Amino acid sequence: MPTTATSQLITSVPATGPATGPAAGPADRELPLLRLGRGADPQAERGVSCPGELPPQSDPALVRRAEEARARLGDRAFVLGHHYQRDEVIRFADVTGDSFKLARDAAAMPGAEYVIFCGVHFMAESADILTSDAQRVILPDLAAGCSMADMAGYDQVEECWETLGDLGIAETVVPVTYMNSSADIKAFTGRNGGTVCTSSNARRALTWALEQGTKILFLPDQHLGRNTAVLELGMSLDDCVVWDPRRPYGGNDPQALRRATMILWKGHCSVHGRFTAEGVTQVRRSIPGVNVIVHPECVHDVVLAADQIGSTEKIIATIERAPSGSAWAVGTELNLVQRLANDNPDKRIVFLDKTVCYCSTMNRIDLPHLVWAMESLADGRVVNQITVDPATAAQAKTALDQMLALP
Secondary structure (H helix, E strand, O other), X not given: OOEEEOOOOEEOOOOOOOOOOOOOOHHHOOOOOOOOOOOOOOOOOOOOOOOEEEOOOOOOOHHHHHHHHHHHHHHHEEEEEEOOOOHHHHOOOOEEEOHHHHHHHHHOOOOOOEEEEEOOHHHHHHHHHHOOOOOEEEOOOOOOOOHHHHOOOHHHHHHHHHHHHHOOOHHHEEEEEEOOOOHHHHHHHHHOOOEEEOOOOHHHXXXXXXXXXXXXXXXXXXXXXXXXXXXXXOOOHHHEEEEOOOOHHHHOOHHHHHHOOEEEEOOOOOOHHHOOXXXXXXHHHHOOOOEEEEOOOOOHHHHHHOOEEOOHHHHHHHHHHOOOOOEEEEEOOHXXXXXXXXXXXXXXXXXXXXXXXXXXXXXXXXXXXXXXHHHXXXXXXXXXXXXXXXXXXXXXXXXXXXXXXXX
């Protein structure tokens, strides 16, 4: 039977604060779990309704329907596929890449009326910010979000900034937000003289920020911030403190905040956070001579135990260039690791963790959702459009443009 849900248009919350309701303090920001495909929360990166009647996963005509819908759309549509998407979706992508590469690719295709983003919500927001007003960004399943992005809520970040101001140090702090953040957090960053970064250019972003001030507020992934500061900029772990938005002063002594160079938001990736140093030890025992490569969103002990650290794009390039017969244990999302293994049959490529570890929200976008979205667009029905309000988009673009201008 087809799946039916009510229509829902997602519009980002303006950078001036939440659209409705009183300002929420740390204790009020507990994010309730919503049943997949049920309910709606436009201020969050997860758990929103997906409209329309979806074809069942078992429909043997799904591939044919996808091919026909894609052909009907032609040049009017541009399909983006993030590296973590499942193969059944990737096969219909015009380009693949990480979140920022895909957003830039979309901006470079101004003739495409529809940008179908097979990724998660914050990625589609970035695409909407960087594309023209005439283009419409479509997310095939509105439940495809990012738990890391949700870990830094707008009200929480504003409260942190006010506290730093009360301590007399906000004027020395430069905010840097990871691409994996909502549009309103990017807008906060742009409004306060900061920049966006990716896992590929985090070192450049932090170096630039420390030329503007003496401290950095790094959002929302503590591990990327810590690993970059310590391993690439030569800081010590004592130079870093973690800001827990649920505790007064972020759980720190005020003097510790005054001494710290890196104020790391207490956020993490639920996928990369699963890898352990013990897992690295075990794979070295089971595969002699294995090369361990991990994403910088992994915890510090895992990064220290690995042979190489790299963004998604660097992991792909490193393994593609590796000599035939080499063995690799990869610490990143499982769909990508499986695709690397299939595309490099002359090498032994294994997943670093014994436990299956897909990005569950990224995997919300499957072939039925993609078919439904493309058929709807081909029939003239615009569905699941992602829009960022103009004020938020302008301030977020300031931060994105600063990233593009990094030396």
